[in-house]
Amino acid sequence: xxxxxxxxxxxxxxxxxxxxxxxxxxxxxxxxxxxxxxxxxxxxxxxxxxxxxxxxxxxxxxxxxxxxxxxxxxxxxxxxxxxxxxxxxxxxxxxxxxxxxxxxxxxxxxxxxxxxxxxxxxxxxxxxxxxxxxxxxxxxxxxxxxxxxxxxxxxxxxxxxxxxxxxxxxxxxxxxxxxxxxxxxxxxxxxxxxxxxxxxxxxxxxxxxxxxxxxxxxxxxxxxxxxxxxxxxxxxxxxxxxxxxxxxxxxxxxxxxxxxxxxxxxxxxxxxxxxxxxxxxxxxxxxxxxxxxxxxxxxxxxxxxxxxxxxx
Amino acid sequence: xxxxxxxxxxxxxxxxxxxxxxxxxxxxxxxxxxxxxxxxxxxxxxxxxxxxxxxxxxxxxxxxxxxxxxxxxxxxxxxxxxxxxxxxxxxxxxxxxxxxxxxxxxxxxxxxxxxxxxxxxxxxxxxxxxxxxxxxxxxxxxxxxxxxxxxxxxxxxxxxxxxxxxxxxxxxxxxxxxxxxxxxxxxxxxxxxxxxxxxxxxxxxxxxxxxxxxxxxxxxxxxxxxxxxxxxxxxxxxxxxxxxxxxxxxxxxxxxxxxxxxxxxxxxxxxxxxxxxxxxxxxxxxxxxxxxxxxxxxxxxxxxxxxxxxxxxxxxx
Numbered sequence: 001x002x003x004x005x006x007x008x009x010x011x012x013x014x015x016x017x018x019x020x021x022x023x024x025x026x027x028x029x030x031x032x033x034x035x036x037x038x039x040x041x042x043x044x045x046x047x048x049x050x051x052x053x054x055x056x057x058x059x060x061x062x063x064x065x066x067x068x069x070x071x072x073x074x075x076x077x078x079x080x081x082x083x084x085x086x087x088x089x090x091x092x093x094x095x096x097x098x099x100x101x102x103x104x105x106x107x108x109x110x111x112x113x114x115x116x117x118x119x120x121x122x123x124x125x126x127x128x129x130x131x132x133x134x135x136x137x138x139x140x141x142x143x144x145x146x147x148x149x150x151x152x153x154x155x156x157x158x159x160x161x162x163x164x165x166x167x168x169x170x171x172x173x174x175x176x177x178x179x180x181x182x183x184x185x186x187x188x189x190x191x192x193x194x195x196x197x198x199x200x201x202x203x204x205x206x207x208x209x210x211x212x213x214x215x216x217x218x219x220x221x222x223x224x225x226x227x228x229x230x231x232x233x234x235x236x237x238x239x240x241x242x243x244x245x246x247x248x249x250x251x252x253x254x255x256x257x258x259x260x261x262x263x264x265x266x267x268x269x270x271x272x273x274x275x276x277x278x279x280x281x282x283x284x285x286x287x288x289x290x291x292x293x294x295x296x297x298x299x300x301x302x303x304x305x306x307x308x309x310x311x312x
Numbered sequence: 313x314x315x316x317x318x319x320x321x322x323x324x325x326x327x328x329x330x331x332x333x334x335x336x337x338x339x340x341x342x343x344x345x346x347x348x349x350x351x352x353x354x355x356x357x358x359x360x361x362x363x364x365x366x367x368x369x370x371x372x373x374x375x376x377x378x379x380x381x382x383x384x385x386x387x388x389x390x391x392x393x394x395x396x397x398x399x400x401x402x403x404x405x406x407x408x409x410x411x412x413x414x415x416x417x418x419x420x421x422x423x424x425x426x427x428x429x430x431x432x433x434x435x436x437x438x439x440x441x442x443x444x445x446x447x448x449x450x451x452x453x454x455x456x457x458x459x460x461x462x463x464x465x466x467x468x469x470x471x472x473x474x475x476x477x478x479x480x481x482x483x484x485x486x487x488x489x490x491x492x493x494x495x496x497x498x499x500x501x502x503x504x505x506x507x508x509x510x511x512x513x514x515x516x517x518x519x520x521x522x523x524x525x526x527x528x529x530x531x532x533x534x535x536x537x538x539x540x541x542x543x544x545x546x547x548x549x550x551x552x553x554x555x556x557x558x559x560x561x562x563x564x565x566x567x568x569x570x571x572x573x574x575x576x577x578x579x580x581x582x583x584x585x586x587x588x589x590x591x592x593x594x595x596x597x598x599x600x601x602x603x604x605x606x607x608x609x610x611x612x613x614x615x616x617x618x619x620x621x622x623x624x625x626x627x628x629x
Contacts, residue, residue: 066437113620116573118381118437122560123616130608137605244441254435286456290449296442297428304432 008309015306016250016266019299023273031280037159043276044161044269045227048151049074051165051268052220053239054246055172056213058264061252062176063189063209065110065117069125070217071240073099075233076132077221082141082231085222089144100214107210111203125240132233139232143225151226165265172261185209189257241289245296246271251303270295325570329585332568332618333592340596350476352595357481358471358546360587364484365539366558367565367583368491369532373436374566375495376528377508377575380436384421384444385536385562386555391447392417392540393550394455397462404465414541418534421447426529430522436529452552459549466545480542485584492580504528508575560615561590567619590615 027043028035034043053070060067077096085092106124110117153160176182187195188205196202220239225231250267252259271292278291337356341349366385373382395417396410421443428439461467472479495501503524506514515521536555544550567573568589569582593614597607 109616109620115619116381116563116567119560119563119567119573119619120616122563123612123619126560126608126612126615130605130610130612133605133608134603241441241445244438248438254438284453286453287449289452290446293442293445293449296438296445297432300428300432300434300438300442304434307433 008306011309012303012306013251013260013263015299015303016260016263016270019249020266020270020273023270023277027273027277027280030277034276034280037157041159041161043273044159044165046224047161047269047272048164048168049220049224049227049236050239050242050246050272051168051265052216052223053236053243054250054264054268054271055168055261056216056220057243058247058250058252058259058261059209059213059216060117061189061247061254062186062257062259063107063206064192064254064257065107065121065206066244066254067121067213068118068240069121069128070213070243071237072125072128072132072233073103073214073217074221074224074236074239076128076135077218078225078228078231078235079132079136079141079233080231081147081222081225082143083136086142086144096218100211100218103214103217104207104211107206108203110210111206129233136231136233139230139235141231143229143231147222147226148229151223165269169262169265172265176259176261186257186259189259241292242268242271245292248296249299326579326582326585328621329569329582329589333585333589336589336592336596340592340599343596343599352592354473354476354478356588356591356595358478360584360591361478361481361484362539362543362546363558363561363565363587363590364488364583365535365542366532366562367569367587368488368580369535370562371566371569371571371578371580371583372495372504372528373532374563374571374573375504375508375575375578376525377511378573380525380528380575381563382425382440382529382532382536383437383559384425384440384447384533386557386559387444387447387451388418388421388533388536389540389543389555389558390550390552391421391451391454392537393544393554394451394552396541397460397544397550398455398458400463400466402461402463404463407463407466410463410466410541411538414537415534416537418537419530420533421537422530422533423526425533426526429525429529448552455550455552459551461549462545466541467548470542470546480546488580488584495578495580500524500527505576505578508577510576561587564590564615564619568615589618 033039053074056070057067077099080092080095080099083092084095106120109115110120155163176185184195184200185205185208188200188202188209192202195205221236224236228235246268247259247264248267249270250260250263250265252264274292274295275288278288283291337349337352340352366389370382370385373380392414396414399413400406400410425436425440425443428434428443429436432439470480474482495504503514503519506517506519507521507524511521539558540550540555543554547554565583565586568586569584570579571577571582593611594607597610602610
C-alpha cells in the first residue's frame with residue numbers, strides 16, 4: 001500500500017494534520033455555513049482549554065506515564081479561579097502554584113517508589129475533586145474579568161481559538177523538540193537508563209514533566225473559566241479522556257518518548273470538531289463517546305498500517 | 313514455633329492488607345463505642361464481593377506483565393447490567409439465560425480488547441480505554457437510562473445472609489479459592505505467571521503466549537460482566553454509572569493486595585483484604601462525620617499511601 005516513493009515516517013507524522021483536514025472537509029460538506037469566521041469560532045470555542053489539557057497529558061506520556069487525574073485537576077483550577085483568584089488574587093495565585101508543586105511531587109513519588117502512574121493519578125483525582133468540592137461546594141463563582149476578556153478576544157480574519165492554538169503549539173514544539181534539554185526530557189522516556197548513565201537526573205526529568213503537566217492543567221482551567229465565566233468541581237471531568245484521546249490522535253506513542261506537540265494540538269482540534277460534526281450528522285448524543293472511541297481506533301489502525309509499511 | 317509462624321506471616325504480602333483492614337475497623341468501633349461492629353462487617357462483606365470479583369480478573373491481567381491492565385471493566389459492568397436486566401425482564405426463569413448473556417458480553421469485550429492490542433499493536437491501557445468508549449456508548453444507547461428491576465430470585469440471592477454472613481460472599485470465597493488453584497496448579501495459571509515473569513522465556517519454553525493473553529482478557533471481561541449482573545441484582549436494578557468506582561477499586565485492590573505491578577507474581581488472598589479495607593475506609597470516614605470533600609481527599613491520600621508502602625520498590629521495566 002505504501003510502496004513507491006511515499007515515506008512511511010513522513011506519512012505517519014502527517015496523519016494528525018490529514019485527519020483534521022478530512023474532518024474539516026466533511027464538516028464543510030455537510031454544513032457549508034460552518035465555513036465562516038463565526039462558524040469556526042463557535043465550533044472551536046472550547047479548543048483552547050482542551051488543547052492545553054492535551055499538552056499536559058502529552059508531557060506525562062513523554063516519560064512513559066499516564067495521567068488519569070488531569071480532568072478533576074482542571075476542574076479544581078476552575079474552582080480556584082472562579083473564587084480565590086477573583087476575590088483574593090494573591091492567595092489564588094499562591095494556591096495555583098501549590099497545585100503545580102503537588103503535580104511535580106506526584107511525579108517524584110511515581111519515580112522514587114516506582115509506582116504505576118495510573119494508580120497514583122487515579123488516587124490523586126479523588127484528592128483534586130475533594131479539594132474542588134471544598135473550595136466551591138455548588139457550581140458558581142465568578143471568573144476574573146481579564147480571563148473573560150482574553151478568551152473573548154476578537155482577532156481580525158482568523159478566529160481567536162485558531163490563533164491561540166497555533167501559538168501554543170509552536171511554543172511547546174520549540175521548547176520540547178528543538179531545545180537541548182528538551183531532548184534530555186524526551187530521552188527520559190525513550191531510554192531512561194542511557195539518560196541516567198549520561199549523568200542526567202531522572203528524578204528531575206520526571207518532576208519537570210509532571211510540573212509542566214501541572215502548569216498546562218492550570219492554563220487549561222483558567223482558559224476554561226474564561227469561557228464559562230463560572231466554575232464547577234465537575235466542569236472538566238471529561239478532560240481526562242479528551243486529553244488522552246487528543247494526545248493519541250496527535251501521534252503520541254506510549255513508550256519511547258515519541259510525542260509531537262503540534263500533533264497533540266491538532267489532535268485536540270480534531271476531537272473538538274468531531275463533536276460538532278456528530279451533531280451536524282444528527283448522531284444521537286448517546287453515541288458521542290462511542291464515536292470518539294471509534295475515531296481513536298480508526299486512527300490507531302491507520303498508524304499500525306503505516307508502521308507495517310515502515311518496517312518493510 | 314511462634315517464630316516460625318511470625319516469619320511465615322512476614323513472607324506473605326497479603327497480611328498487610330488484612331492488618332490495615334483490622335486497624336480501620338478497630339478505629340471505627342472505638343469511635344462508635346463498640347456499637348455496630350458486626351453490621352459494619354456484614355455490610356463490608358456484601359459490598360466488597362463485587363470488588364473482589366472484578367479485582368481477581370484485573371489481577372490475572374496485571375500478572376501477565378508490565379503495561380497490562382483492563383480499563384474496560386466499568387463499561388463492561390454497565391453494559392452487562394443494562395442488557396441482562398432488560399433481557400430477564402423481572403422473570404426468575406430467565407436468570408440462567410441472563411448469566412449466560414453476561415458471560416457472553418464478557419467474552420465479546422475480552423476478545424475485542426485482545427484484538428485491538430494484537431492487531432493495532434497498542435498498549436493495553438489505550439486499547440481497553442478505546443474499547444470502553446464503545447462499550448459504554450452501547451450501554452447508554454441500549455439502556456436509555458431505564459431502571460428495570462432484577463428478577464426477585466436474583467435480588468434475594470444477592471442480598472441473602474446466613475447468620476450475618478452474605479451468601480454471595482461465601483460463594484465469592486469459594487470462587488476465590490478455585491481461582492487460587494487455577495493460578496497455582498493449572499497449565500493456564502502457570503502460563504500466566506510465566507508470561508508475566510518473562511514473556512520471551514515463556515515463549516521459548518513453548519508456552520502459547522498469545523493464547524494466554526487472550527484468555528486472560530476474556531476472563532477479566534467475563535468477571536466484569538458477571539459482576540455487573542450481580543450488582544444490578546444487589547442494588548435493585550442496573551445504572552449506567554454503576555461500574556465507575558470499580559476502575560480505581562479493581563486496580564487498587566490488586567496493588568494493595570500484594571500482587572506485583574511488574575507482573576509474574578499474584579496474590580489471591582490479598583484481594584479480599586484490600587477490598588474489605590477500601591470499603592471499611594469509607595465507612596470509617598463516614599462514621600467520623602467527614603464532609604464529602606474531605607472524604608474524597610482522605611480516601612485518595614490513604615490509597616496512595618498504602619500503595620506507596622505496599623507496592624513499588626522494584627524496577628518495573
